[in-house]
Amino acid sequence: MSVLPEARGKLLRNEPLGPFTWFRVGGNADALFIPADADDLADFLKALDPAVPVTVLGVGSNVIVRDGGVEGVVIRLAGRPFAGITTEGDTITAGAGALDSMVAKASAKAGLAGLEFYAGIPGTIGGALTMNAGCYGAETKDILVSAWGLTRAGERVDYALADFGYTYRHSEAPADIIWIEATYRGTPDDPEAVAARIAEITARREQTQPIRDKTGGSTFKNPPGHSSWKLVDEAGWRGKLFTATGGGAMFSELHSNFMINPGEATAADIEGLGDVVRADVLAKTGVQLDWEIKRIGRPG
Helix, strand or coil: CCCCCCCCCEEEEECCCCCHHCCCCEEEEEEEEEEECCHHHHHHHHHHCCCCEECCCCCCCCCCCCCCCCCEEEEEEHHHHHHCEEECEEEEECCCEHHHHHHHHHHHHCCEEHHHHHHHHCCEEHHHHHHCCEEECHHHHCCCEEEEEEECCCCCEEEEEECCCCCCCECCCCCCEEEEEEEEECCCHHHHHHHHHHHHHHEEEEEHCCCCCEEEEECEEECCCCCCCHHHHCCCCCCCCCCCCCCCEEECCCHHHHHHCCCCCCHHHHHHHHHHHHHHHHHHHHCCCCCCCCCCCEEE
């Protein structure tokens, strides 16, 4: 890889990425950049050779980093400059590195309804913007006002809600935009009532999802007219161990649309399980399961 620009943030070569992901698997980044702030990131991108690939890694909750690592520069937006949350009137502005659950809690404190569902999404605002994250009948598009980010060339871009072209778990915005901040609009409500609904969502998630396991959240999108968990379950894959190169991976006994690393799985085990199940479900039902989890990097 060519010489990397100087930066005020942390710039690490050949850095293991497994510890940054919820599955705890995967190879190294050729380079990992944790910028000091948005200006540091913009300057770095402007000076970076355009031929060098750039990948953004959030909190690592909905991603498989392949065993061969990730080419180019992996950017992680961490720390206070990217995780701030402020409220003003009926709006909440949050950094792309802020946890969705923390934004939900901030909405309760401010007495704003509509963002409660973010308590059920194990990711960051940047990821939520990218994939129109949602659960329990609500989606990012329902509450988003606007967002801004940086292009691969380090130039600022501003997006209104309509510019995203949101559909189910999909955005029409260019995939190489690195989101920096988003503004949402809630509906004024009693803070205790909002907090109670968040508590209910949190309790429901703890009872129905394997949140204490090494998991990646929902594996597949729900096909039209179907539930992914039911298709996986009926195909016989709930709790069934699959091994490709390591200790094996499985779909959780608690929720059969959540893959887990029960111990010593490799990324090849986890992604391989997903691909095998997709093929099996298609053969048995004619229904195509599409990945919701993002897979990045080189095979081992």
